[in-house]
Amino acid sequence: MSTVNSVIIVGASAAGVSCLRGLRNRGFTGKIILIDKDKHGAYERPPLSKQILLDQKLKSEDISLITTTELSDLNIESYFGESVTYVLPDLRKVTLESGVELAADAIVLATGGEARRLPIEGSALTNIFVLRHFQDAVKLREKLLPNSRVAVIGGGFIGAETSASLCKLGVSVHWLDAAELPLAHILPYELCEKIVNKHCDDGLNLITNCRIKEFVEQDDGSLSILFNDDRESLNVDAIVLGVGMAPYTPYFSEQVNAKILNKAKGGIEVNESQESKYPGIYAAGDVAAIIQGDGSVIRHEHWQSAQFQGERTATSILNISLPSEPVDWFWSDQGDLHIEMAGVFLPNEQQLVVRNEGDWPVYFSVLNNRVVGAVSVNNPNAVRAAMRMIKNAVTVDVAQLENTDLPLRKLMRG
Ligand SMILES: Cc1cc2nc3c(=O)[nH]c(=O)nc-3n(C[C@H](O)[C@H](O)[C@H](O)COP(=O)(O)OP(=O)(O)OC[C@H]3O[C@@H](n4cnc5c(N)ncnc54)[C@H](O)[C@@H]3O)c2cc1C
Incomplete structure (x- = not known):
């Protein structure tokens, strides 16, 4: 009561x-x-x-x-x-x-x-945008023209989504990441390669392993990104920071x-x-x-x-019984790719199982013969099936999980 x-x-x-x-x-x-x-x-x-x-x-x-x-x-x-x-x-x-x-x-x-900003010189310049509130998105889209040059910084989901959306608008997009491969801190490496290759085929220019030193505003309002190594500076009309939130x-x-x-x-x-x-x-x-x-x-x-x-x-x-915790679930839309992910991926402790279904493989994370995580691209039903397996702690046979002749729904009850 x-x-x-x-x-x-x-x-x-x-x-x-x-x-x-x-x-x-x-x-x-x-x-x-x-x-x-x-x-x-x-x-x-x-x-x-x-x-x-x-x-x-x-x-x-x-x-x-x-x-x-x-x-x-x-x-x-x-x-x-x-x-x-x-x-x-x-x-x-x-x-x-x-x-x-x-x-x-x-x-x-x-x-x-x-939204986080980078702790470097020039991070608060006028044409540097973040995306957290409606007004942030409006300010960014007002700045964009089909031929604009934009650098999106950050290899996480917001960086990927923003880059893919801007690319669809015909903007010239440079996607920058400090890591060797964007998204690889979240998703299985081989899948990230495939996703990132698709984005590059769609027109994104990828720049990885980069350490940014400074942002400098030019007289015409454009921005130069200076790097810490001997890479040439990059000139753009706008920068979007997708480097997380706090x-x-x-x-x-x-x-x-x-x-x-x-x-x-x-x-x-x-x-x-x-x-x-x-x-x-x-x-x-x-x-x-x-x-x-x-x-x-x-x-x-x-x-x-x-x-x-x-x-x-x-x-x-209200002091009434708490609802049971759902299986953790996340989605990300990146251009034509709809990614869904459920449960957890702990790369060192778990076995990664790949099911080669359609154009995009589905990845399952298996621990002690139980599915604990799954990720799919343009295949939400696979992740839905995995969520049932996770929720019901179903014991799985890895060979069956890989076998695309066997519908996943048949494995949902173990
Ligand atoms: C660009 C973007 C894309 C995303 N895409 C996805 C996605 O595809 N899939 C997914 O699962 N998640 C996505 N997310 C994450 C998801 O939107 C957030 O996890 C979710 O919005 C968190 O909700 P919240 O209510 O905790 O906080 P928020 O959504 O951050 O809302 C907090 C609210 O509190 C208000 N507020 C803050 N301080 C004060 C104050 N002092 N006084 C009064 N009001 C205050 C703010 O104005 C805000 O409206 C995305 C997030 C962003 C920014």
Whole structure:
């Protein structure tokens, strides 16, 4: 039985909106206040590196997470375009930029984070863009012309997606990575080679193993990228940094940050019920560092996890049984490639099994005869089947997994 009658949710994105829906869907009739510093309100972030770049006409309403009508039907008091500047966790009170003070029985911090910039000279120049908020994507797409030269820096998913989207627009794209092969820190090496080759065939210019020294603005507004080795400098009209995100909690005092943040992973430390060291203060989504039962810490940065954590926070606030944890799942759209990944890939401990199905092989990660991870390209059904195998801890025979004459669905129950 919960004694909570009012909830403040800071952050109207995947985690925050899922929390408010979770509360109302489970019959919570108390007061809910939703606050977001973004004047565009609640929208999906994944389209920012894809559809929003590709289609100049799309507005934030087209990628809305919850409409104003639904907010009003659910009786949610919302403050959009207002930043929370202070959170006093002991008093369960927040202060908005405008000076308004609000208090509640529970506060949910679903504030995600900000895009990282590189700690090098020139990183904040005008034509250097990041992608975290709707306005970032709009500013970038306004800058683009079909013949523009753009350098995308970062060999992770956002770098890959942005490069592929810009390439589709006819922009001349240089994709830069400090590593030898983009994406290889996340996906099986051979698969990355195939993905990256496809991007290069589509027109991307790949530059790897590079260490950037400095960005310099030229008189005509273009930018030069200078390298630490004897590589020639690269001249472009714009640069996009896709070098990750970091949780950002400037609304806490230094003392609170020292107590509440996780030193290894960053983010607000919470238990598996999403509650922080301060009773009644919860965190969910990209900003939450979850201490698991075995003491390990995870902080995810993807949509499904943020959405699940929001829902779990709702059940925790209501003091009802927590939903069971879904198999971790992630997708990435890169031009014509739709990549899905589930579970975990720990290259040293697990056996990598390749199923040569269609144009793109499916990779399974197998540990002690059980599938623990899978990744596919343009084949979501394979990953769906793997998710059932992971969830049900099905014992698999590797030869059967490789055998494309045997449909994967036949292996889902073991
Ligand atoms: C360009 C891009 C593409 C992505 N593509 C994919 C994808 O293909 N697949 C996938 O699984 N994931 C993808 N992700 C990741 C996914 O979008 C995030 O994991 C998810 O949005 C996290 O949700 P969240 O609610 O935790 O935080 P966020 O989405 O970061 O939202 C936090 C909200 O809090 C607000 N806020 C922050 N501080 C304050 C404050 N002080 N006061 C008031 N409001 C505040 C912010 O304005 C923001 O709206 C992508 C992310 C980006 C940026």
